Amino acid sequence: MIALEVDNVDVRFGGLQVLTNCRLSVKAGEKRAIIGPNGAGKTTLFNVISGTVRPVAGRVVSFKRDITRSPAHVRASLGLARTFQITNLFGNLSVLENILLGLQALTRTKYVFYRMTSSFTELIGNAVALLRDWGLEGKKDHPVRSLSHGEQRQLEIILALASKPKILLLDEPTQGLSTAETGLVVPMVRSLEASTTVLFIEHDMDVAFQMADKITVLYYGSVLADGTEEEIRSDPNVAEVYLGLENHDA
Numbered sequence: 575m576i577a578l579e580v581d582n583v584d585v586r587f588g589g590l591q592v593l594t595n596c597r598l599s600v601k602a603g604e605k606r607a608i609i610g611p612n613g614a615g616k617t618t619l620f621n622v623i624s625g626t627v628r629p630v631a632g633r634v635v636s637f638k639r640d641i642t643r644s645p646a647h648v649r650a651s652l653g654l655a656r657t658f659q660i661t662n663l664f665g666n667l668s669v670l671e672n673i674l675l676g677l678q679a680l681t682r683t684k685y686v687f688y689r690m691t692s693s694f695t696e697l698i699g700n701a702v703a704l705l706r707d708w709g710l711e712g713k714k715d716h717p718v719r720s721l722s723h724g725e726q727r728q729l730e731i732i733l734a735l736a737s738k739p740k741i742l743l744l745d746e747p748t749q750g751l752s753t754a755e756t757g758l759v760v761p762m763v764r765s766l767e768a769s770t771t772v773l774f775i776e777h778d779m780d781v782a783f784q785m786a787d788k789i790t791v792l793y794y795g796s797v798l799a800d801g802t803e804e805e806i807r808s809d810p811n812v813a814e815v816y817l818g819l820e821n822h823d824a
């Protein structure tokens with residue numbers, strides 16, 4: 575079963591073509607990494623999938639349903655959740671207050687649409703159970719800004735997971751984290767249920783390989799390569815782009 579299909583998507587911002595014939599197909603339960611240089615269009619691809627950017631061509635299909643024109647809240651109600659590249663939490667509010675606010679927004683949109691299987695209390699229960707699983711329960715009443723960056727990222731993932739999404743999009747969940755803090759996030763992604771389809775953007779290729787079943791390499795808005803770790807590591811185009819960039823950076 576294919577959970578998500580991006581089919582020949584083009585995105586333009588004014589005169590700037592950001593995605594060109596972008597395509598990928600992700601099986602249900604797969605953990606897929608999206609890698610690629612800065613500005614390659616990775617976040618834009620997530621915006622197209624979650625419904626905040628409309629493509630000028632192409633389709634987005636989820637579990638056989640064409641969602642290309644569905645608004646973001648409908649996609650959320652169908653089981654699509656995401657986290658953002660830039661932290662979306664309220665630093666002065668407590669962990670629990672952030673959970674209440676985040677989930678309230680979610681149930682409000684869900685209320686209008688179907689999939690009301692999860693009530694607000696059920697969502698809170700899920701989130702609190704996840705806090706416990708990941709050792710954050712003791713920080714429930716602490717202001718979010720007192721949490722480490724790694725813990726804040728964990729909290730964002732917990733918020734996204736509370737609705738038990740079918741598809742989860744994580745935009746650079748390890749960005750700005752130390753190696754030790756990255757170690758908090760990697761097992762979270764690894765331990766997600768086999769049935770949860772995950773797409774995550776990751777800058778560090780080694781971290782991407784640790785968390786993913788398959789990797790898609792985006793380059794100037796198009797898919798340069800798609801495959802398992804072995805296929806990506808032995809792909810001459812990927813080597814050229816990445817080694818080229820590394821030499822350039824050096």
Ligand SMILES: Nc1ncnc2c1ncn2[C@@H]1O[C@H](COP(=O)(O)OP(=O)(O)OP(=O)(O)O)[C@@H](O)[C@H]1O
Nearest residue numbers: 587590592610611612613614615616617618619659
């Ligand atoms: N709303 C927008 N309006 C105009 N240009 C945009 C918009 N969003 C993104 N862009 C441009 O589209 C290109 C791709 O951006 P995007 O954020 O998708 O890249 P990215 O691969 O996520 O990069 P990074 O690794 O830096 O996060 C960039 O040139 C960016 O400046």
Ligand SMILES: [Mg+2]
Nearest residue numbers: 616617618659
């Ligand atoms: Mg980005």
